[in-house]
Structures are given as structure tokens and as C-alpha cells.
Amino acid sequence: MHDPAGEVLSTLARPGMGTENAGPALRVLARMLRPRTVVEVGAGSSTLHLLLGLRDALTEADEDRRIVRGEITADERASVLHPRSAVDDYAPRLLVVDDFSVPGTSAHQVREAACSLGLDGMLTFIERDFFDLADHELDAWGPLDLVWLDAGTQADDAGFLTSLWPRVAPGGTVVLHEPYLATTVETDSGQGRGRVASRVVPTPLLQELRRQAAVPAADFDVLALREPHKHRQTGLLLLRKHGREERDRGVPFHEELRALGETDSATAPRLASAPARAAxxxxxxxxxxxxxxxxxxxxxxxxxxxxxxxxxxxxxxxxxxxxxxxxxxxxxxxxxxxxxxxxxxxxxxxxxxxxxAPRRARPRPPASIPSKQSKRRVFLEGLVPLFEPQRRYPEAEVNDVLREIHPDVAALRRYLVEEHLLMRAAGQYWRPPS
The missing domain is CATH 1.10.10.10 (Winged helix-like DNA-binding domain superfamily/Winged helix DNA-binding domain)
Structure with missing residues (x-):
């Protein structure tokens, strides 16, 4: 079967680009996400893949709208569609930033290729260096739903993200090429210095973004896909900004299963080791x-x-x-x-x-205060961190702290003072200098 798109793509793509899998993946993403505004930094064969994905999404969106409105009978499809599909006008566009400065680039052929496939109506070329664009020019693009970065160095990618991430819409996705790099490492032989070997490792940018995504306040997800058969131009890095409805609900896993009418006896999968301390x-x-x-x-x-x-x-x-x-x-x-x-x-x-805000860790209340002095000393030493260094506490506040440990706060105060773990004078208590 004659495939005009395939023929055009074959004239733009070269084996050294490494986008033989990334390009089709971008097409699928464009169809899946139905982005309204897509930005690409660095034109090439991937530009056509994105345009083809937007064309697919536009065709599918038009059909879905007719199904939801009842103009087409397709009950099974209608059962999975959001009612919004009937009212939202979908008019996607692709903004491509490229200054044509890279030797051997196919960027200059992309516009002509898009025209030959009738896709140029969705395409806007911005023939500039990205870093020359002013803030108001970036703002004029509006919220960004999908961004594809395939130009420049690690430092350039960091700069692209700094400028574009604040403009990514909630639920939007940024895709970067080549999140892994080939380097040489010294292996450990177990007997001192090992031999030098080649390894494909995460880029500094990927490692930094993983660190940022691991903290509780992070509002984005990181997914790195590697092509194990390659040592350069390998894989994709996907960053997805959380939508407004994706905040942690703070409800335990088994309780939510129960609310959904499922078994509440299932154990939540633990894919990472638990933190060493709650703090x-x-x-x-x-x-x-x-x-x-x-x-x-x-x-x-x-x-x-x-x-x-x-x-x-x-x-x-x-x-x-x-x-x-x-x-x-x-x-x-x-x-x-x-x-x-x-x-x-x-x-x-x-x-x-x-x-x-710091949360004060408190030990579990014991059944009783140990009667043996050596054990009691160990127990009392565990209470000292409840009191901040260089702070004086009135007796009433000391009682409030100790009451959560044991109801006999007078005994605990006395023992702490006798063991010189707390100092007392004029009705105030404090930790002695360590």
C-alpha cells in the first residue's frame, strides 16, 4: 500500500539520529494526550511524527464528538468517553523552534514535507535561537500540553526546562531525548583498583530530576525509557506535571479499596525501602x-x-x-x-x-517505668531528645511533654534531674550542655 507519510519520513530520518523508536512514540503520545499546544525545540523527522499524531488525534476527536452528540451510534465507544468530548473544540497546533544552526540538519526540509502531506495548517515555525526568545513571547504561546526537547546539551536541556516548565499546563508532559550517556567507569575488583569499562549511565539531568521528584512536595512524575541495544541517542525521558486533582488524598490504601467496594485485606505494594525516620x-x-x-x-x-x-x-x-x-x-x-x-x-x-514544620518524635509509651537503675537510665536517655537544647521549660510544659510518656510525670521529672539529664532551677528545666 502506498504510504506517503512513510516515504517522506524516510527522506528525513537518518540512522544516526536515533529517533527510529522515539518518533513513533511521539506520534502515539500526541494521539493519546490530545494536546492543544505542542512545542518542539529542534526540528527534524520527529516534527512530522508529532504532526501525524495530531492529525490522528484531530480525526479521532471529531468522531468522538459526533458519537457523544448521538450523530453516530457506537455504544461501546460512547461508554468510555467523557461528556466533555461533545463540547470541546479541538484545534491542535505545533510550534517548532529551530535556528537551523546545526550542520547537516533536516530542519529546513520539514516545512516542505509538512506541506506535501497537508499538515502545514497545524505547524508554526519560529526560526530563532530558543534562548533569544523573550518572556512575553513564551507567555504568548499559552499553556503547553506537550513539549519535545531534542536539541543542544545537558546544560541546554536544563535551560529549556527552566523556561518552559512553569508554562506547562497541569497534566502536561515534557519529553526529552537521550536520558542516558555512555561513559567510562573504573570497576571494583575487590582488591583495590579495577579495570576501566564502558557503561551507559543516567545523565546528570536525569539524576537531578529523580532527586527532585522523590521529595514529598514534588508535583511531577519521572519516567526514563532506555533502549538497551544502543549506547548513544538512546531512550526517552518523560516528565509529567500533576493535574489539579492529583494531590495525595491522604487516605490509607486499604481504606480506599474498601470505599471502592473491593477487599480491604490487600497489602499495599512497597516498591522502595521505607525512610529511615518519619522526620x-x-x-x-x-x-x-x-x-x-x-x-x-x-x-x-x-x-x-x-x-x-x-x-x-x-x-x-x-x-x-x-x-x-x-x-x-x-x-x-x-x-x-x-x-x-x-x-x-x-x-x-x-x-x-x-x-x-518539624514534628517532634515521641517514643511509644512504656507499660511502666523500669525499676532497675541501669534500664531506667537507658529509658530516660530516650526522653532527652523531647526537649530542645538551649531552651528553658516551665514545669507545666515539662509535665505536658512527659504526660504522653507516662502518667506519673512527677517521678519522671525527679529521675531526669537525679540522672543529670535535665537541670532544674527556679521552677524551670533545661537540657545540660552535651
């Missing part, structure tokens, strides 16, 4: 906040948002700051969980402070 999550959240607010510019920008400045342009004008610099600070504050963006408007996230 670790708090420490991560607090550390992220401190790191974000350690910068003078970020503190200024955060204050402006708290005081009701809402758009990137408005914040920049209010502070007399370059929009690009303001956008960079806003992105860092959003990553730390301090700010949220809805469409173009920024707002402060109050809940992040509660999550970062």
Missing part, C-alpha cells in the same frame, strides 16, 4: 524551602506573589526586574512547592509550610 520527609521539605529562599531575588519575587502580584509580567514590572530573571526565580519557587501556577496566574501555596 525525613519533613527535613526534605524544609531543606527545599530553605534552599529556594536562600537567594535574595527569589525572596523578593516570593514576597511579591504573597502580596498579590499574579502574572510573570506583572511581578517583573512591580519589582523592576527583567522578565526572564523573574521567570527563573518563579520556576525555582514553584519547584520548592512555595508557589503554584494556574493558567498565567501565580499564587502562594500555604500548605507547604505545614508540611515542612
Amino acid at each position: 525525613d520527609n519533613t527535613t526534605d521539605a524544609a531543606g527545599g524551602i530553605l534552599a529556594a529562599l536562600a537567594d535574595d531575588t527569589r525572596r523578593t519575587v516570593y514576597s511579591a506573589v504573597v502580596l498579590q502580584a499574579d502574572t510573570t509580567q506583572g511581578i517583573a514590572e512591580r519589582l523592576g526586574m527583567a522578565p526572564a530573571r523573574c521567570a527563573k526565580s518563579l520556576a525555582a519557587l514553584e519547584q520548592a512547592g512555595l508557589l503554584a501556577r494556574d493558567e498565567k496566574l501565580w499564587s502562594a501555596v500555604d500548605d507547604v509550610w505545614r508540611q515542612a
Whole structure:
């Protein structure tokens, strides 16, 4: 069967591009996600795959709309469709940024190829260096539903993400090429220095994004797909921003199963080791906040948002700051969980402070205070961390702390003082210097 798209793609793709699997995957993603605004940095054969995916999505969306409206009878299909399919007009577009500076690029052929397939109506070429685009030009694109990054270095990818991630819509997806790189490592022979071997390892960017996604306040998912048969131009990295409805509901797994009418005896799968301490999550959240607010510019920008400045342009004008610099600070504050963006408007996230507040760990109440002095000493030493260093406590507050351990707070106070684990004077108690 004659396949015009296949013929055109064969003239654009080369084996060294490494997109023989990435291109078709992008086409499937475009059809699956039905994005309205797609941005590609670095034109090539993948541009046509994205356009073909948008064409597929447009055709399917038109048919679904007719099914939901009752113009076509397809009961099985109708049973899975959201009613929104009947009212939403779907008009996708692909914005491609490329300055044609890469030697041997096929970017200049893409527009002609899109025209030959009748796909140019969805395509807008921006013949510029991405980093020359001003903040207001990026804002004019509106919320981004799908972004494909296949140009430049690791540092360039970091720059692309810094600029574009704040503009990605809730539920939107960013795809990057080549999240793994080939390098040489020194293996451990067990007897000192080993031999040098070649390995394919996660890129620095992938490792950093995994660290950021692992903290409780993270609002995105990371999925890295590797092509094990290749050592370069391998795989895809997918970053998906959580939608507004995807906050953790805070309900235990078995309780939600019960609410759904399923068995509540199932055990939740544990795919990672449990944290060493319950306080670790708090420490991560607090550390992220401190790191974000350690910068003078970020503190200024955060204050402006708290005081009701809402758009990137408005914040920049209010502070007399370059929009690009303001956008960079806003992105860092959003990553730390301090700010949220809805469409173009920024707002402060109050809940992040509660999550970062330190929680005092308390030991489990014992059945009784050990009577043997050596065991009692060990038990009492476990109570000392309940009291903050260099702070003086009135007796009533000491009683409140100790009452959660044992009802005989007078005995606990006396033992702590006798063992010199707490000092007492003028009705106040404090930890002695360690």
C-alpha cells in the first residue's frame, strides 16, 4: 500500500539520529494526550511524527464528538468517553523552534514535507535561537500540553526546562531525548583498583530530576525509557506535571479499596525501602524551602506573589526586574512547592509550610517505668531528645511533654534531674550542655 507519510519520513530520518523508536512514540503520545499546544525545540523527522499524531488525534476527536452528540451510534465507544468530548473544540497546533544552526540538519526540509502531506495548517515555525526568545513571547504561546526537547546539551536541556516548565499546563508532559550517556567507569575488583569499562549511565539531568521528584512536595512524575541495544541517542525521558486533582488524598490504601467496594485485606505494594525516620520527609521539605529562599531575588519575587502580584509580567514590572530573571526565580519557587501556577496566574501555596514544620518524635509509651537503675537510665536517655537544647521549660510544659510518656510525670521529672539529664532551677528545666 502506498504510504506517503512513510516515504517522506524516510527522506528525513537518518540512522544516526536515533529517533527510529522515539518518533513513533511521539506520534502515539500526541494521539493519546490530545494536546492543544505542542512545542518542539529542534526540528527534524520527529516534527512530522508529532504532526501525524495530531492529525490522528484531530480525526479521532471529531468522531468522538459526533458519537457523544448521538450523530453516530457506537455504544461501546460512547461508554468510555467523557461528556466533555461533545463540547470541546479541538484545534491542535505545533510550534517548532529551530535556528537551523546545526550542520547537516533536516530542519529546513520539514516545512516542505509538512506541506506535501497537508499538515502545514497545524505547524508554526519560529526560526530563532530558543534562548533569544523573550518572556512575553513564551507567555504568548499559552499553556503547553506537550513539549519535545531534542536539541543542544545537558546544560541546554536544563535551560529549556527552566523556561518552559512553569508554562506547562497541569497534566502536561515534557519529553526529552537521550536520558542516558555512555561513559567510562573504573570497576571494583575487590582488591583495590579495577579495570576501566564502558557503561551507559543516567545523565546528570536525569539524576537531578529523580532527586527532585522523590521529595514529598514534588508535583511531577519521572519516567526514563532506555533502549538497551544502543549506547548513544538512546531512550526517552518523560516528565509529567500533576493535574489539579492529583494531590495525595491522604487516605490509607486499604481504606480506599474498601470505599471502592473491593477487599480491604490487600497489602499495599512497597516498591522502595521505607525512610529511615518519619522526620525525613519533613527535613526534605524544609531543606527545599530553605534552599529556594536562600537567594535574595527569589525572596523578593516570593514576597511579591504573597502580596498579590499574579502574572510573570506583572511581578517583573512591580519589582523592576527583567522578565526572564523573574521567570527563573518563579520556576525555582514553584519547584520548592512555595508557589503554584494556574493558567498565567501565580499564587502562594500555604500548605507547604505545614508540611515542612518539624514534628517532634515521641517514643511509644512504656507499660511502666523500669525499676532497675541501669534500664531506667537507658529509658530516660530516650526522653532527652523531647526537649530542645538551649531552651528553658516551665514545669507545666515539662509535665505536658512527659504526660504522653507516662502518667506519673512527677517521678519522671525527679529521675531526669537525679540522672543529670535535665537541670532544674527556679521552677524551670533545661537540657545540660552535651
